[in-house]
Amino acid sequence: MDQEVLVAQHYSPEDDIAFITALEPLLRDPRYIRVDSKPLIVLYRPSILPDAAATLRRWREYCRKVGIGEIFLAMVQFDVEDPRIYGFDTAIEFPPHKLAKGLAPINDQLQIVNPRYSGYVIDYQSVIERARQHEAMGFHMIRGVFPSWDNEARKPGQGYTFANSTPERYREWLAMAADYARQHPVADGESLVFINAWNEWGEGAYLEPDRRYGYAYLQATRGALQKRVASQSRRIVIVSHDAHSHGAQYLALHMAREFKEVFGFKVDVVLLGEGRLRGEFERWATLHDLAGVDPQGNKARQVARGLADAGIEMAIANTTVSGPFAKTLNEAGLRVIGLVHELPGVIEQNRLAEHARSLAACADRLVFPAAQVRQGFERCVRLDASKVSIRPQGLYKLNRYAVTGGRERASQALRNRLNIPALARVILCVGYADRRKGIDLFVEIGKRLMQDRDDVHFLWVGHFDVRHEPAIRDAVCAAGLQDRFHFPGIDADTDLYYAGADVYALTSREDPFPSVVMEALQVGVPVVGFEGAGGFASLLGHGAGVLVPAFDTAAFACALRGVLDEPVRA
Numbered sequence: 001m002d003q004e005v006l007v008a009q010h011y012s013p014e015d016d017i018a019f020i021t022a023l024e025p026l027l028r029d030p031r032y033i034r035v036d037s038k039p040l041i042v043l044y045r046p047s048i049l050p051d052a053a054a055t056l057r058r059w060r061e062y063c064r065k066v067g068i069g070e071i072f073l074a075m076v077q078f079d080v081e082d083p084r085i086y087g088f089d090t091a092i093e094f095p096p097h098k099l100a101k102g103l104a105p106i107n108d109q110l111q112i113v114n115p116r117y118s119g120y121v122i123d124y125q126s127v128i129e130r131a132r133q134h135e136a137m138g139f140h141m142i143r144g145v146f147p148s149w150d151n152e153a154r155k156p157g158q159g160y161t162f163a164n165s166t167p168e169r170y171r172e173w174l175a176m177a178a179d180y181a182r183q184h185p186v187a188d189g190e191s192l193v194f195i196n197a198w199n200e201w202g203e204g205a206y207l208e209p210d211r212r213y214g215y216a217y218l219q220a221t222r223g224a225l226q227k228r229v230a231s232q233s234r235r236i237v238i239v240s241h242d243a244h245s246h247g248a249q250y251l252a253l254h255m256a257r258e259f260k261e262v263f264g265f266k267v268d269v270v271l272l273g274e275g276r277l278r279g280e281f282e283r284w285a286t287l288h289d290l291a292g293v294d295p296q297g298n299k300a301r302q303v304a305r306g307l308a309d310a311g312i313e314m315a316i317a318n319t320t321v322s323g324p325f326a327k328t329l330n331e332a333g334l335r336v337i338g339l340v341h342e343l344p345g346v347i348e349q350n351r352l353a354e355h356a357r358s359l360a361a362c363a364d365r366l367v368f369p370a371a372q373v374r375q376g377f378e379r380c381v382r383l384d385a386s387k388v389s390i391r392p393q394g395l396y397k398l399n400r401y402a403v404t405g406g407r408e409r410a411s412q413a414l415r416n417r418l419n420i421p422a423l424a425r426v427i428l429c430v431g432y433a434d435r436r437k438g439i440d441l442f443v444e445i446g447k448r449l450m451q452d453r454d455d456v457h458f459l460w461v462g463h464f465d466v467r468h469e470p471a472i473r474d475a476v477c478a479a480g481l482q483d484r485f486h487f488p489g490i491d492a493d494t495d496l497y498y499a500g501a502d503v504y505a506l507t508s509r510e511d512p513f514p515s516v517v518m519e520a521l522q523v524g525v526p527v528v529g530f531e532g533a534g535g536f537a538s539l540l541g542h543g544a545g546v547l548v549p550a551f552d553t554a555a556f557a558c559a560l561r562g563v564l565d566e567p568v569r570a
Helices: 013-030 052-065 125-131 167-183 218-227 248-263 278-284 298-309 319-329 346-351 351-360 369-376 408-417 441-448 469-478 497-500 515-523 536-544 553-564
Strands: 038-043 072-076 090-092 120-123 141-143 159-163 194-195 235-240 266-271 286-289 316-317 335-339 365-368 388-390 425-430 456-461 483-491 503-506 525-532 547-550
Touching: 013 052, 038 052, 038 536, 052 072, 072 286, 090 235, 125 159, 141 167, 159 351, 167 194, 167 218, 235 248, 235 319, 248 266, 248 278, 248 316, 266 278, 278 286, 286 335, 286 351, 286 441, 298 319, 316 319, 319 335, 319 351, 335 351, 346 369, 351 425, 365 369, 369 388, 369 536, 388 408, 408 425, 425 441, 425 497, 441 456, 441 469, 497 515, 503 515, 503 553, 515 525, 515 536, 525 536, 525 553, 536 547
Parallel strands: 038 072, 072 090, 090 141, 120 159, 141 194, 235 266, 235 316, 266 286, 316 335, 335 365, 365 388, 425 456, 425 503, 456 483, 503 525, 525 547
Antiparallel strands: none
């Protein structure tokens, strides 16, 4: 392979001097990377040099002689681990070299489509665990990390691939390497980490943005390093109107997690109501409980002043319901970013017009997930256009089945869990089973579709509004379809449901920009929804799903039938 792709090289003492002479202009450049004020030179495989120790001596002597001074020499751990053998200043891990040696492949766990494939697939997490076991060896070493690796392009049918890499796993590994670097500097004040990612598309080792992950790997790099250097004074407040297990509250919870884990902030969360997610919020933040308290009363003002006195300058008020307390925070001196999720129906039903006006008046910035949500908000509040941003909230987690072959495994596991036939088609909805989310429409659509299809099962994951549960269950029983409607209740781990379903049925009468749409699309599950029911319509209307006339259950059932009958989509 070396003879076919790379030019064979031979080395002599004269070559050593010629090489260091060629480097001289770079070593003198003030922009050149230095360690301990010495220009850094890295040697990939010293073992193939006739006398690596002699080469290093020649380079050092030359640099002293011409006035460059001392140089810092590092070697990659390829087939030799101890840099002292040759006289290097430090070793550098270059994974997958060394760390992946001897790891068991997971080929037998995958569906490999090439019958002639003779390469190896290794689980990325196993490399992290191998790295975690490393102990200091008595010599200087720079820990190495790679975001992903797949050299199948260079060795068709015989490559090495590391599967199941994600930005979060990479961040975990990089953070671990950064901890080691801080504890074991290679020189005075020099804590270094080596990332094997030089835009190497031929080996799948790159940090640059791509279509699947966008900027996630770059963000993970920043997060892993910022976490180690962030000042303790970096604090932020997140206001959640309660801690019930609904979409907006999960969004607030995961914002708290990201601010702490990725950006290194100390997070203070103010809860304006009770809920089962309270314990989860406590994992990531200092909690301030204002449940049942006047958000503009004495206790609320005391909490706001305490946050301001602690030096906190910024608060995120999540949902319109937080408007009155956002005003209290603003009066205490904090800047406020308001996140608006509600459409007019919710604002009117819950009498939130005054809350909306308070939020609009005190916020430095108002963020809407879609233009339709902004337009609805403007029905009760006049907005300053200079303060408005439209930003879809994105996903707060990655589905663990969003890997090659993941949906097939999830499909089988879900049908086993539901105890339904392996070839059954599953229509999914996730959320609070109430009228706004369209639980009644969901059942009506299911009944229509089941009239001429005996292979479909309808699955709703989430707890019921107790006011509607009896009527819904009675309707299912009256139709004799108890075995084909499934209501497992709340399950925080929804990955299997999304990845194992065939179609996502968004039956909401009104929903601003629900995360469920993006969670379904993340694993390639098509979405059917109603026209005009929320900001998600702009996404589905551009080819990411199917829209049907508002609340027309016959049209919805017909659309589901069409998606199920089109293998490319379902």
